[in-house]
Amino acid sequence: MLSNRCRVFTRVCCLIVLSVLPARAVAQQTAVLTAMDYIEIQQLVNRLNFALDYCTNGGRAFADLFVEGGQFIIDQGDGKTTVRRTRNELIALAGGPDCASRTSPPSSYILHLAESLVIEPAADGARGKSYAIYPANKGRYLNPETAGQLGIYHDEYVKTPQGWRFRSRRHQVNPSPAD
DSSP, X not given: OXXXXXXXXXXXXXXXXXXXXXXHHHHHHSOXXXXXXXXXXXXXXXXXXXXXXXXXXXXXXXXXXXXXXXXXXXXXXXXXXXXXXXXXXXXXXXXXXXXXXXXXXXXXXXXXXXXXXXXXXXXXXXXXXXXXXXXXXXXXXSOTTTTTEEEEEEEEEEEETTEEEEEEEEEESSOOTTO
């Protein structure tokens, strides 16, 4: 027969074990990223900026950085988001297939920088967040509201047989400090 002290101890131990189990189950669902995964994701983010700004391979290099059905979202903060999901929409966003929009003003003035990238493991890949910065190009810019703009990129990455790819990139144009 167990004493009252033993019964209390047993109940406490059971409560501790039961409270730890869900945390372990969640931890097991989150992917573990290797050092190489972090490097490859960082390179993916860097390649995206160049592919977008210079319409590499007629915009196809930009579209190739997304999984099938991946999306680029422009979130102005007004509830009206612009979403590019199809391969042709992603190619067009990068200026392709003839790249004419990237070679003439005002689009030729746009440069994209993703700075201070933070990558976190997720259950189905990884998430990232970085600053979106648009510097002036030779003193020229798309418009006064865009010059020097600071936004935030919110990314979801998936590892594919071809390497890491974007599932989505949401460009939050006017973030608030709480975001």
